[in-house]
Amino acid sequence: MTTLTITDTGAQLKARRLPKWAPWAIGAAAIAVGLGGVTYAADGGPVIGAIVAALLYFIALVVISTAVEGARSAKNRAASALIGSAFVLALLPLLSVAATTISRGLTRLDGDFFYRSMNGITAFDAGGGAYHAILGTLEQVGIAVLITVPLGLSGAIYIVEYGRGRLAKWIQFFVDVMTGIPSIVAGLFVLSFWVMIISPLFNDGRPAYSGFAASLALSVLMLPTIVRSAEEMLRLVPNSLREGAYALGIPKWRAILKIVIPTALPGIVTGVMLAVARAAGETAPVMLVAGGAFAINGNPFSGQQTSLSLFIYDQAGTASQYAPARAWTAALTLVALVLLFTVVAKLIARRSKLTR
Amino acid sequence: MTDGDMNRPANTGPSVLPAQRTSENSFAGLGGVSSPDTAADEFSPRTALPSVEVPTRTAPAPAPDVTDAPGEPLPRKRRVGGEGYFKAVTTVGGSAVLAIIAAIALFLIVEAIPSLRANKENFFSYLKWNPNPLDDAHFGIASLAFGTVLSAAIALLVAVPIALGIALYLSHYANKRVATILGFAVDLLAAVPSVVFGLWGREYFAGPVTDFSVWLNKYLGWIPLFSSETGFGHSVLLGSLVLAIMILPIVTSLSREVFMQTPREHEEAAMALGATKWEVIRTAVLPYGRPGIVASVMLGLGRALGETIALAMTLGSSFLISWSVVEPGGNTIAANIANSFGEANQQGRSALIASGLVLFAITLIVNMSARAIVRRRKKFLAAAAT
Known part of the structure; x- marks a missing residue:
């Protein structure tokens, strides 16, 4: 009896998953829309464009993942995306401080100083x-x-x-x-x-x-x-x-x-x-x-x-x-x-x- | 015979004197012990001790002037003396911390009293800061305390979610090599001096934040937080965002440590039930790390409340209680000390010390509760490990 049911449902035991390239493709599309569409076409500036791109990526990822993989997996992907983006957010000020300090500090970096x-x-x-x-x-x-x-x-x-x-x-x-x-x-x-x-x-x-x-x-x-x-x-x-x-x-x-x-x-x-x-x-x-x-x-x-x-x-x-x-x-x-x-x-x- | 050789290290325990070894070796060789039973282990030192001990004890006796040679029992008085002095010195060193904290409280109180006596307003409810006129001092910390709490609260709201995200990323998402490099980057963020953050915030970051403030005001201006009547610029928002960047590494490093200590069994149990990665974090990692998160947030709060120079350089230095975070203004107890110190006379300095005393008390309470949580946690962790 048990063996029979397993062979019957064998095809569904493995959950459907997005292919590995899917998040990257969604990301590329979001960047294209955000930077290409908002920054250049709608003249929104690079910052707004980046924010739009990030939001688009996030929403598209959740929607597609929910449709294909189900709600639990979508939540998992959303959390991963948020946690990863936290890192980018923290690195931005570090890079900005470093770049500003170096570029503006070099002007007086002479012997007199x-x-x-x-x-x-x-x-x-x-x-x-x-x-x-x-x-x-x-x-x-x-x-x-x-x-x-x-x-x-x-x-x-x-x-x-x-x-x-x-x-x-x-x-x-x-x-x-x-x-x-x-x-x-x-x-x-x-x-x-x-x-x-x-x-x-x-x-x-x-x-x-x-x-x-x-x-x-x-x-x-x-x-x-x-x-x-x-x-x-x-x-x-x-x-x-x-x-x-x-x-x-x-x-x-x-x-x-x-x-x-x-x-x-x-x-x-x-x-x-x-x-x-x-x-x-x-x-x-x-x-x-x-x-x-x-x-x-x-x-x-x-x-x-x-x-x-x-x-x-x-x-x-x-x-x-x-x-x-x-x-x-x-x-x-x-x-x-x-x-x-x-x-x-x-x-x-x-x-x-x-x-x- | 090979068996006897292999047994020898087991027989020569750490307590056996060098002189005894010869006799013990001969014992092992004679017996040819194939199975190391405990009787042989205990037997060898007992027979060996009395025969060899006599020459080793008598040997150093003719040289009584060499008292310092290691391994010899020192004359009783001297040994107690060295030990006693050393212990006393280290006790003093340790107690210095307690003495300094007590001295901070004591001297701040002593120096604050003269100005508090001369003050003609209620120190806790008056808004303005005008302590310098000798017979007409009016000052209070109401607006400063409000600004301190407001900027610290905004900084925490911004920094804590990001910091927890980074901590989770470092502890559960990134592979080990990437985590090491990125962890180093976060440490670098912690190493940047606050005056550099202040300079960066004032000269560079103020631009983007002003643009952002204009945008916030345009679309969300009906919220009191984002309303502005006097324009935009060196606002509470700018100071709070700089502050958020500065407390980010503090919150990150402690919560990361706590997340890494999550028992492997808890995570594996969640995985075995089919949990996704996020569900593992939500059901195993976060509940286990909650006290640590609370403690790290409070440490960040302590830092945010006491931060001086970065805020002195980025805030607009006003003495109002205003909920608007986008218009120029804002002030904190610490920033006010830095800004007002230059023009303060004797009485003004005393008033600043009084405000510093309040700051000291607040940060002391915050830090003590944070540490108490961590400490309780440590016991819990130790109990879980055994």
């Missing part, structure tokens, strides 16, 4: 450069690294190796929470704590804006990132390495310093570099506590400083026909710097033998 400051450059002068800003960024981020790496690393060691009980849980939780503190709040904190309360003590009672204050603010932002990444890396170190060290009679703290940390080092360095990349792009905290400057000031502990990101913000707001070009070139420099750090960090991470 990297060897001169804005000292004495008025709104009517074409030259000027960002030497002082690049110097400021490097110094501020460098000091922030010197502050946060020992602090963050010891915090991570505490969480992974020593922390038991409530304190460790609270620390872990607040490290996560601290990653979400807005950068402007970090800037306000250093403003109220360092610039307005501590620094007047050794500046004749007047608040002192300085590059060091900026590095303090950047430290507040970098610390949780570094603790978090170092913590993750230390957890990946196999326990057998620690136990092997203990079996040889090495005290725990030496085992951590000599065995656990060297093993996790590539990952820790990656975390630090990603934190540096993030900190180098921060504007708001630097603006609040470093004061900004037009001349070269190599001393982060006295006198106002600026940074590359603050330079971009300043130039973007300056009423001068030459300022936008400087802002874009500075943006290009900053993006290149940040990307360099990010890519190197990822390459180092790839060399790490520890994997999840």
Whole structure:
């Protein structure tokens, strides 16, 4: 009986499906109608044309698929199309930002830009450069690294190796929470704590804006990132390495310093570099506590400083026909710097033998 | 004999001292053990230990000045000292995070009080921001708070569906190599500094968004959101769209992680019932990842509420409560701090710090609830894995 029914319905067991080329054909037709029809024939512009093409593709796909394959399969195709288009939508701004930054940043990418400051450059002068800003960024981020790496690393060691009980849980939780503190709040904190309360003590009672204050603010932002990444890396170190060290009679703290940390080092360095990349792009905290400057000031502990990101913000707001070009070139420099750090960090991470 | 050789590694456990090995080897060789029974395993160290232990213990005794050599028991005091100091240092490092968060709250409150005392309006309900006159300060965060919530809400509305789509694409649609490359592209989006987004939004993106605003106003102008009396330009819409681009990678990366953790069994069970790919996602992946989605959205919200420079550069900086998103205007707490800081005197700075305190409290609450969800989730995941 059963065998009989199967042979009877054998032809219908396999659901009818659209051929593989069907979505592509529908897509081509939609683009032809959208771009050809709307953009050129109806003079709707490329953006509207693209939107019409996308909508046409979507509707045609659903209708044809419903007719041939049924509602469930049509829903599946619709979801796939939507999910795929989400990606295109996200890549568009990335490409646009990259293209704009490169094309407009190249106009002032000359020697002057990297060897001169804005000292004495008025709104009517074409030259000027960002030497002082690049110097400021490097110094501020460098000091922030010197502050946060020992602090963050010891915090991570505490969480992974020593922390038991409530304190460790609270620390872990607040490290996560601290990653979400807005950068402007970090800037306000250093403003109220360092610039307005501590620094007047050794500046004749007047608040002192300085590059060091900026590095303090950047430290507040970098610390949780570094603790978090170092913590993750230390957890990946196999326990057998620690136990092997203990079996040889090495005290725990030496085992951590000599065995656990060297093993996790590539990952820790990656975390630090990603934190540096993030900190180098921060504007708001630097603006609040470093004061900004037009001349070269190599001393982060006295006198106002600026940074590359603050330079971009300043130039973007300056009423001068030459300022936008400087802002874009500075943006290009900053993006290149940040990307360099990010890519190197990822390459180092790839060399790490520890994997999840 | 070959059997005996193969058994040897099993017999020499990690706890056996090097000196014992010779005797154990001879034992294995003598016995020619063909089957490694537990009796032989336990027997060998017991016989070997007393005969060999004596010379190894006495050997280092004549050199008491070498206290640091690894492998030797250190003098008791010194060992406790090193360990204690190190542990204390790391505890301080860990507690620094708690101390900093407490210090942020403390110092912001201390610095905010003077201006709040001088304020002649209700801080929470007054619209304008005029804190600088020493005896006549009028300021409030009502319009700023409204603008912050409005721009963050629009940004989330735009970014979350797209981000979830990308996350699903990366975790369930793209093959591994494509997913790696595209995931890297999303990471690059996260690496672009906010000031660059601000510059791009102000100098380039404002054009297309203005065109779009005109179109919206033309066809949907009867909706209050898209009505405009003062033209178009640096509007809430522009700021929110820039903001959406900036929070996209945050929402994507966490939800992608959660989607990837969906138990394989759940997906395969759905497939075995004949589910299409979308049905697998709807019935297995999304329900499992719901807490993670909520957490990632809240993290994105935290970022959107606190974003400063990009909004300071793209918003029109007004102090009104207006529902129109297409006309020039809009402001947020953070953007106002950046915009008003330059002309603020001592009292003005204190007022800005007061508004920053509100922002800190809001983002702290948002982030804490997001993290609490993720944390609970982690336990759940760990339980599911075992």
